[in-house]
Amino acid sequence: MNSLFGVELPTPVNFAIAFALVLVVIALVLIFSIVLRTVLRRVIVRIAEVMALFLILTSTLAGGLWGMSYAYVFARLQDRSESWPAVLGFAFGALSAFIVSAIAFAVLFIMIDIAENTRKTVSFFERMSPVEPA
Numbered sequence: 001m002n003s004l005f006g007v008e009l010p011t012p013v014n015f016a017i018a019f020a021l022v023l024v025v026i027a028l029v030l031i032f033s034i035v036l037r038t039v040l041r042r043v044i045v046r047i048a049e050v051m052a053l054f055l056i057l058t059s060t061l062a063g064g065l066w067g068m069s070y071a072y073v074f075a076r077l078q079d080r081s082e083s084w085p086a087v088l089g090f091a092f093g094a095l096s097a098f099i100v101s102a103i104a105f106a107v108l109f110i111m112i113d114i115a116e117n118t119r120k121t122v123s124f125f126e127r128m129s130p131v132e133p134a
Contacts, residue, residue, distance in 0.1 A: 067093015
């Protein structure tokens with residue numbers, strides 16, 4: 001009974017090797033995160049910033065397309081064939097989506113700025129404080 005629905009089941013030795021490999025990877029990630037904590041934190045923050053900007057741009061485009069399609073359907077219901085309602089719909093949808101997404105991600109950017117300013121302030125006061133003899 002080494003197969004289940006045609007899929008070979010791992011033997012206990014293979015399972016033990018896979019489990020040990022997973023434990024080693026977890027241990028390496030923990031050691032890496034402890035040793036290079038500040039570097040890892042900064043990398044994660046920068047990735048979050050880039051993803052936030054990407055999502056702001058994506059939501060702006062999606063809002064513009066939604067506004068354009070809504071305006072096009074509304075114009076068609078009134079038997080109009082001009083293209084300017086679609087342009088205005090795109091502009092309105094993109095602008096409103098940009099405002100909403102910018103406000104939503106402003107909290108993230110404010111938190112990042114607060115963390116950076118706090119780090120700089122602590123560094124400044126550590127340099128200014130007199131060193132006490134041990």
